[in-house]
Amino acid sequence: MRYVSSAVPSHKDASLPRSRPQRGQHRIGGTQLPDDVRWSGDHWNIVDDALSAGPRHPRRGRRTLIAWPGYHSGLSLASFDRRVVGAIAKPLAHARADSQMISAALDAGMGVVLPGETWRNQLPPGHKKRAGAFAQLASHRPGMRLDPEARRFSASFAERLAVDNLDEQLRAGATLATTAAHVHEREAGEGRQNDLLLTRLTAEEFAARRAFAPAPGRRGRRELYATLIVQGLHAANPRTVEWLASAYAGLEGVDGYWIVAVNTTKSAKQLRGYTRLALQLERLSERPTVLSGVGDPHLAFLASGLAATCAGLYGMNFKFPPDELDSDDEDEPTRLAVHTYHRDLLGNSGPLGLEGNALRVALFHNRPCGCPHHAPDRPPLGRSAIIRHNSWCIQADAYAFATPAVPTAEAHLSDRLAQAARNRSFHGLTPLPSGFAAVAVEAARLRGGESEISDG
Ligand SMILES: [Zn+2]
Numbered sequence: 001m002r003y004v005s006s007a008v009p010s011h012k013d014a015s016l017p018r019s020r021p022q023r024g025q026h027r028i029g030g031t032q033l034p035d036d037v038r039w040s041g042d043h044w045n046i047v048d049d050a051l052s053a054g055p056r057h058p059r060r061g062r063r064t065l066i067a068w069p070g071y072h073s074g075l076s077l078a079s080f081d082r083r084v085v086g087a088i089a090k091p092l093a094h095a096r097a098d099s100q101m102i103s104a105a106l107d108a109g110m111g112v113v114l115p116g117e118t119w120r121n122q123l124p125p126g127h128k129k130r131a132g133a134f135a136q137l138a139s140h141r142p143g144m145r146l147d148p149e150a151r152r153f154s155a156s157f158a159e160r161l162a163v164d165n166l167d168e169q170l171r172a173g174a175t176l177a178t179t180a181a182h183v184h185e186r187e188a189g190e191g192r193q194n195d196l197l198l199t200r201l202t203a204e205e206f207a208a209r210r211a212f213a214p215a216p217g218r219r220g221r222r223e224l225y226a227t228l229i230v231q232g233l234h235a236a237n238p239r240t241v242e243w244l245a246s247a248y249a250g251l252e253g254v255d256g257y258w259i260v261a262v263n264t265t266k267s268a269k270q271l272r273g274y275t276r277l278a279l280q281l282e283r284l285s286e287r288p289t290v291l292s293g294v295g296d297p298h299l300a301f302l303a304s305g306l307a308a309t310c311a312g313l314y315g316m317n318f319k320f321p322p323d324e325l326d327s328d329d330e331d332e333p334t335r336l337a338v339h340t341y342h343r344d345l346l347g348n349s350g351p352l353g354l355e356g357n358a359l360r361v362a363l364f365h366n367r368p369c370g371c372p373h374h375a376p377d378r379p380p381l382g383r384s385a386i387i388r389h390n391s392w393c394i395q396a397d398a399y400a401f402a403t404p405a406v407p408t409a410e411a412h413l414s415d416r417l418a419q420a421a422r423n424r425s426f427h428g429l430t431p432l433p434s435g436f437a438a439v440a441v442e443a444a445r446l447r448g449g450e451s452e453i454s455d456g
Contacts, residue, residue, distance in 0.1 A: 054086035056111035057176050057223050058256060058288035058308035063402035065302070065395065066113060066290060069101065070313030073387050077104045084399040087111030087176065089292075089310050093120075093133040095172035102173045106218060111175045113310075115258070116165040118180040119229060119320065121146035128324050138164035139180065148182045149191035158194065162201040166224075170211060175220060177206065178258045181227035183320040187234040188243050196247060199226045203253030223255035225290070228277075231320075232264030235273030245277055249284035256307070257281050261293035262318045271297055271435025275442040278306050283446075293318040296347045297436040303401040303409035304443035311394055313338070313387055338383055341390045342367070343397055346420040346436070349379070350429060359427055367423070369393070410440040 054064040064086045069075045071094050080088070088105050092114040095102060105112050120129050121141045134140055139161060153161075165180040179199040184191040206212065206224045214220055226248055234240045248257060259278055264270050271294065278289045278301065288307035291298065295316045298309035339348035340360060344367045350356035360379035368376035371392040373385050380389040401409045417437055424431060 053082040053109075054084050056086045056109060056220060058086070058290055060282060060286070060288050060307050063302050063306065064308045065398035065402065066111075066292075066308055066310040067391070067395070068292075068310055068312030068314070069391070070387070072098055073313050073391075074384050075101075075313075075387065075391055077101060077108055077110075079388065079391055080110075081395045081399060082110075084395060084402055085110075086308075087113055089113035089115065092116045092139075092169055092172060092174075093137060096136070097133060099172075106173055106175070109220065111220075112173050113176045113178065113258075114169045114172050114174040115178050115227065115260075116169060116180055118146075118161065118165055119182045122148070122182055123321055127321070129322055138168050146182070148194045149185060149189060152190060153194050153197060158197050159201050162198045163205050165198075166202050166205055166211070170215070170222070173215070174222075175215070175218075176223050176225060176255075177202075177211070178225050178227045179203075179254075181229045181260070183229050183231065183262055184234075187230075187237070187240045188247075192244075192247075195228070196251070199248075199251055199254065203251065207253050224253070225256045225258040226251055226254045227258045227260065229260040229262055230274070230277065231262050232267075232270040232273075235261065235264070235271075235277060236267070236269040237273070238276070241273050241277045241280070245280040245284060249281055251285075254287070256287045257285070257289040258310075259289060259291045259293075260318060261291065262320050264294060264317075266295055266297055266433030266435045268434045268438035271300075271433070272438045272442040275301065275304065275439045276446065279304070279443060279446050282307065294435075295433070296341075297433055297439060299346065299397055299401045300413055300436055300439035302398055303406070303413040304440050305406045309398070311398070312391065338386045338390065340379055340386050341393050342369070343393050344420060344423050345427075345429065346397075346416060346432060347424075350427070359429075363423075363427060371396075406443075410443075413440060 055062055058064060058066070065084050066087045066089050067080055067085045068089050071090070087110055088101065089112075090098060090101075095114050102112055116137070116139050117134070118139050120134050122145065123130050124145055125143060130140070135142065141161070161180055166177055169177045179202045181195050181198070182191060203224060211224070212222050214222065228244060228248055230244065259274070261274055264274070274291060274294060278291050281287070282289045290308040290310055291301050291306060292310035293316075294301070298311045301309050337352045339352060341347065342349040342363060349363050350359040364379045365377050369389065370376060371389050373388040373392060374380040380386045401413060404412065414437070417432065421432060
């Protein structure tokens, strides 16, 4: 049993601290608590597997966060809460220059995901995202602008791209490999068929070379996930979602799915679509599904039972085509400012720099943060402290929504959303994305069998 309700007061008890205390400080009103009482992020629980690590690869029925630590973020492996973070992910293009964290994660028995981001071949050859490290990858296609929708890939082109992309991920240490995938202007057309072809070819290659066997000198099976990049506009169309879920659920030789949301407004309509897609894929295929690119509402997907989400520094949103000076810039990673997350807002606390400073000072004064990376009642200052604060808070929230049973987690999210809406309005901040609350509504509809999608 994971949770035992206890005599320890619930999170509604005003005498409790609002945030998680540091290790060794499990006390209420000066009373030391037994070791098996843990702060879940928002309420106290007696947890008999409090220290059990999350699975290194997503598993249905055990929700986890795949941490996206960002390029040379300064985060150490020790900063990950292994109860909820089982794996780390970073772009394959960054693997060589940022390999230390990958080795450390492998040594620690964590999963490693290194998405090849072959969609970068769709950008003009001079684009910054095609230069630098990506240009060194075998899966880079120099001198051409790939248009997956123009025509069906030739067998040899598709096979080469599928194999190059897989090869390079495995060589760089990926334990969970992902298939090559692209951004589509139209859905269910030639471009999507090309991605499905790449997925089938990668699955064949993965099986043929027995890539599921542990890497030399390592333990633990390797897995292959099919990548689906889906635009927000397309996710809003129930027929498209139905088609995608059915087409990908039927694939053979994959262990799960890696959904990348792109260009999403996070409207209720779009996030409901991603909810249907992700949960239907899990249900039809009985395989775990990971969702990335939906921003802070990823928490709602964890609350509603999705096997995993991927979130972290710069890994929250995906825009295509990306800005030339995108934040995840391998050449000058430390140049760009970082937003400050606040758990009581379920999002970022106002504009960057001077413009937002006064607001953050007031916010942290009124609503102190429990992370160990700055004075609780003052905002973290400087890139390094902000990154460590954000990473800690993202994990604490993921833990809070991924650990309780789904109905409890959804109820808790509903409370937190109401509270965050009040706080945001009080501080004059933009409202939460409307899709945040829509995920649980759609998930409940699916559980109740009211889906617009048939099982086919
Ligand atoms: Zn903090």
